[in-house]
Amino acid sequence: MDRIDSVLNALPQDLVTRDPDITARYLTDFRKYLTGATRAVLRPRTREDVALIVRLCAEHGVPLVPQAGNTSYCAAATPSAAGDELVVSLERLNAIRELDAANLSLTAEAGCVLSVLQEAADAAGLLLPLDLGSRQSCQIGGNLSTNAGGVSVLKYGMARDLVLGLEAVLPDGTLLEVLQPLRKNNTGYDVKQLLLGAEGTLGIITAVSLKLVRKPVQTVTAFLAISQIAALTTILGEAQAYTGENITSFEYVSDHSLKLLLAAKPEARHPLSEASAHYVLLEAQTASPVFPLEDAVSALLERLMEAGLVTDGTLAAGGAQRDALWELREHIPEAEVAFGGSIKHDVSVRTSRLPAFIEAASALVETHSQGGRLSIYGHVGDGNVHFNVLAPEGAVASDYKAWFEREVAARIYDLAVEMGGSYSAEYGIGLVKKGLMARYGSPEKTALMRAVKAAVDPQGIMNPGKVV
Numbered sequence: 001m002d003r004i005d006s007v008l009n010a011l012p013q014d015l016v017t018r019d020p021d022i023t024a025r026y027l028t029d030f031r032k033y034l035t036g037a038t039r040a041v042l043r044p045r046t047r048e049d050v051a052l053i054v055r056l057c058a059e060h061g062v063p064l065v066p067q068a069g070n071t072s073y074c075a076a077a078t079p080s081a082a083g084d085e086l087v088v089s090l091e092r093l094n095a096i097r098e099l100d101a102a103n104l105s106l107t108a109e110a111g112c113v114l115s116v117l118q119e120a121a122d123a124a125g126l127l128l129p130l131d132l133g134s135r136q137s138c139q140i141g142g143n144l145s146t147n148a149g150g151v152s153v154l155k156y157g158m159a160r161d162l163v164l165g166l167e168a169v170l171p172d173g174t175l176l177e178v179l180q181p182l183r184k185n186n187t188g189y190d191v192k193q194l195l196l197g198a199e200g201t202l203g204i205i206t207a208v209s210l211k212l213v214r215k216p217v218q219t220v221t222a223f224l225a226i227s228q229i230a231a232l233t234t235i236l237g238e239a240q241a242y243t244g245e246n247i248t249s250f251e252y253v254s255d256h257s258l259k260l261l262l263a264a265k266p267e268a269r270h271p272l273s274e275a276s277a278h279y280v281l282l283e284a285q286t287a288s289p290v291f292p293l294e295d296a297v298s299a300l301l302e303r304l305m306e307a308g309l310v311t312d313g314t315l316a317a318g319g320a321q322r323d324a325l326w327e328l329r330e331h332i333p334e335a336e337v338a339f340g341g342s343i344k345h346d347v348s349v350r351t352s353r354l355p356a357f358i359e360a361a362s363a364l365v366e367t368h369s370q371g372g373r374l375s376i377y378g379h380v381g382d383g384n385v386h387f388n389v390l391a392p393e394g395a396v397a398s399d400y401k402a403w404f405e406r407e408v409a410a411r412i413y414d415l416a417v418e419m420g421g422s423y424s425a426e427y428g429i430g431l432v433k434k435g436l437m438a439r440y441g442s443p444e445k446t447a448l449m450r451a452v453k454a455a456v457d458p459q460g461i462m463n464p465g466k467v468v
């Protein structure tokens, strides 16, 4: 009997799935970069099950790969092809333990799907202000382990900023409970921060206490044509000023991306009468029943048009129009897939430098890409742009992607880093971006990360090969 059999045989068998027809769906990452192998997927129902699994794996030196919704864009939840790691899926650990409306907090287990938690908050007249395109399949444990961003970061922050407390199983099987939903708790090191954004390398999150906010009672959504990219920063500043810092989303859509979307989805409509090179999807929300939000946005548009910064715009008149505008933004990744998929560069720079970055990076692609097609969009209110490139029409997408990643991609990352930015704004490192971390990461930071990993997980059994 080998080490993996020792673990599998010691576990209650209802936690162990060995059937290859079932385990197959846990083995390939969302973007289909990699397919791994495993002898079994373990599906705990309780935190005690998780602790037992980790304890047994620690005893026998068997590596584990925590997996949530498996929507990682950098293969962070995919086991190695050697088949020597066990996948731990948190999907059955999915109870909402408590919603304390007066405390504006929600305590839920790691396997809760994000949209389920959003709906629970909504039913209580509150808002869970974490939102991203994968909301129907990603799980809160995955969101916290990747420190997810998304479309509401501008007002509410990254996933990390919404965490009040955390419960997790450490790599030796110890249950760490710092789950109290407290806004103030200065009692030594804030150890929960170690697990947030750790991509499963320091332990398995089993539950979390999250901040809620009052549900917005007014929402104004606008789609604007921008005269020139350089105006983005000014427009964002004016929008914040006019709405009293109530801009929740400030999303950029290039005409390249909108055209792809309209070609891939013939049922979608261009929201404006004339095309422009650049657009912004702007959303303002407030929970105040008396703040004149609509007037504020109308005055903002008047001011921006008078100044020549915005050339055209439309305000969503209701929920259906709002949904249609958001679909234009959120379905761009699908449109890219319909045209052979994109080479993604998820980069960030400070918002004041973003227009210059987009211009300079576009010029690099123009010069070096041998006809590659741009698709640029993203959360520019946070300084984060998805600067993507598609193969030229008629090229074999996979060959072109391999060539581009070898010959051109580094120029784009070099530019972002030279401008003081990040080579991975919100998707993390996982397996796919380890090369970028080696090239651009600070050696001192990497050394400290390795020291933390060695201290918390001396056997290296938690999600080996990822991040560090």
Ligand SMILES: Cc1cc2nc3c(=O)[nH]c(=O)nc-3n(C[C@H](O)[C@H](O)[C@H](O)COP(=O)(O)OP(=O)(O)OC[C@H]3O[C@@H](n4cnc5c(N)ncnc54)[C@H](O)[C@@H]3O)c2cc1C
Pocket: 030, 065, 066, 067, 068, 069, 070, 071, 072, 073, 076, 077, 090, 110, 131, 132, 133, 134, 137, 138, 139, 140, 141, 142, 143, 144, 145, 146, 147, 148, 149, 150, 151, 198, 199, 200, 201, 203, 204, 205, 206, 333, 426, 427, 463, 466
């Ligand atoms: C359509 C689409 C849109 C997206 N939009 C955004 C976006 O706007 N912003 C953004 O940041 N990301 C976005 N993503 C990427 C992805 O959805 C996020 O990274 C998400 O947070 C991953 O959650 P998941 O549940 O799928 O985690 P998984 O992919 O299953 O896992 C991610 C990482 O977390 C670890 N992990 C999972 N659960 C646990 C746990 N309980 N304890 C410890 N470690 C764990 C895994 O080992 C892995 O390292 C998008 C993806 C898609 C497909």
